[in-house]
Amino acid sequence: MRNVSVIGVGMIPFGKYPNHQLSDLGWPAVKAAIGDARIDPSRIEAAYCGTAFGGMMAGQRILGRIGISGIPVTNVENACSSSSTAFRQGVLAIKSGQYDFVLVIGVEKLSRFGGGTLPLEREDWEVSQGIVMPAVYAMRARRYMYEFGLSQEQLALVSVKSRRNGALNPDAQMTTEVTLEEVLASRPIADPFTLLQCCPPGDGAAAVVLCTQALAAQFRSDPVHVVASDLTSGTFMPGFRDMTIPDITVRGAKHAYEEAGLGPNDIDVAEVHDAFSIAELMYYEAFGFCERGAAGSFLETGGSDLNGQVAVNPSGGLLSKGHPVGATGAAQIVEIVRQLRGECGARQVKDAKVGLTHATGGGLTGFDHGACSIHIFQR
Structure with missing residues (x-):
């Protein structure tokens, strides 16, 4: 199993963005993380996107805005753990040797509900x-x-x-x-x-670029390792x-x-x-x-x-x-x-x-x- 490092992070300020679509929230965070990693976007081999209420194909919708397509995109829903679960999937993919470079996205637009407590599963x-x-x-x-x-x-x-x-x-x-x-x-x-x-509920997005620890020093002098x-x-x-x-x-x-x-x-x-x-x-x-x-x-x-x-x-x-x-x-x-x-x-x-x-x-x-x-x- 290979070691994993974080070489890029980005996010937008959390708040209320009533006039933004979900993808409008997500792509600036992704762009910031890629820039922070100092990596060519073409090096990213797969993406994992966590969202609880973002709807179908959230990751593809976001990445399409900045011209990243054709790579495997996995969308993850796990309630409040959605994007941290997506991060774990990215870590495991690199550890196993499947990929060298992975992008993780977390995104949500709760202002669409207009306030109040979040809707829960009525089947419960x-x-x-x-x-x-x-x-x-x-x-x-x-x-x-x-x-x-x-x-x-x-x-x-x-x-x-x-x-x-x-x-x-x-x-x-x-x-x-x-x-x-x-x-x-x-x-x-x-x-x-x-x-x-x-x-407070609200809207926001964050993104992380992961790679093998062996390659991390090529991009940053200060990579942070996932232990x-x-x-x-x-x-x-x-x-x-x-x-x-x-x-x-x-x-x-x-x-x-x-x-x-x-x-x-x-x-x-x-x-x-x-x-x-x-x-x-x-x-x-x-x-x-x-x-x-x-x-x-x-x-x-x-x-x-x-x-x-x-x-x-x-x-x-x-x-x-x-x-x-x-x-x-x-x-x-x-x-x-x-x-x-x-x-x-x-x-x-x-x-x-x-x-x-x-x-x-x-x-x-x-x-x-x-x-x-x-x-x-x-x-």
């Missing part, structure tokens, strides 16, 4: 009875608060940190800081969440489930750490799937950044700040950068690659050498989540 029993994702995470939050004494203020501090980081990120959808008081006073959504504790790539699905469990433990992430983290030969203490910077404020706290524990039940104090004492023990969501995360579902995983990878290259300006994590991305999603009856993709990178 709980969805047919009215369950929505803010309610699922709100139940997790309430149980965690009951079990471990997490306060409303500690929960809201996640959003304060995220917006502080997002204010330093020109690609973020939300670029203004907020106070604790503003988070708590914002409109109620699903108890205990207020509006500023829920990720772990894991994808796992939720396990079905009827009846009681401990909602304070994101089992799918715990299992995926174990696999990724084993593949990389690293552990929690080796991670300098992480982009985790903070769709709602409680999620980031639970993922501190799932990845071993702190002990069970200690996430609130870990955050409060600066453990996840830019200069903390492990900088979590320096991009602003989903809460600030936004969550165009199919684009999220690829955008997380863009952020980590830029962090490891030292390109992030005011939000740069000092001496970052190892970074992690984590995208999970797809609530289903009986599953803690549908899919979870975790990647670890090293410079």
Whole structure:
């Protein structure tokens, strides 16, 4: 199995683009990634495109805009893990020797729905009875608060940190800081969440160019190496489930750490799937950044700040950068690659050498989540 490196990344600022088609969002990110890689587009042998709501042939539609055609294009849907799953497919294709150069795209246009919660699969029993994702995470939050004494203020501090980081990120959808008081006073959504504790939907695209590690130095002096790539699905469990433990992430983290030969203490910077404020706290524990039940104090004492023990969501995360579902995983990878290259300006994590991305999603009856993709990178 061959080693894989990232040689190019690109994305567009996340936001609302009501007058753009999906392909209009995607091709500028692809062009930016190819330019960043300093590679002739003709060298790209295959493309993998992740999108949850983008419709048929999303990858072909995007690549056709910039004259890339005739190569194998695989379109991937895996809920919020769509483009991180596409990235894993690209990694495996290079590892196996099938290709030397691969393009990965993540793209989504959620403004087409006009706002509100995202449509879920009506075939699912709980969805047919009215369950929505803010309610699922709100139940997790309430149980965690009951079990471990997490306060409303500690929960809201996640959003304060995220917006502080997002204010330093020109690609973020939300670029203004907020106070604790503003988070708590914002409109109620699903108890205990207020509006500023829920990720904003929007539109966006991100792209990544991969190649074999042996060839990477021909294009960049600072390639970032992929040292772990894991994808796992939720396990079905009827009846009681401990909602304070994101089992799918715990299992995926174990696999990724084993593949990389690293552990929690080796991670300098992480982009985790903070769709709602409680999620980031639970993922501190799932990845071993702190002990069970200690996430609130870990955050409060600066453990996840830019200069903390492990900088979590320096991009602003989903809460600030936004969550165009199919684009999220690829955008997380863009952020980590830029962090490891030292390109992030005011939000740069000092001496970052190892970074992690984590995208999970797809609530289903009986599953803690549908899919979870975790990647670890090293410079």
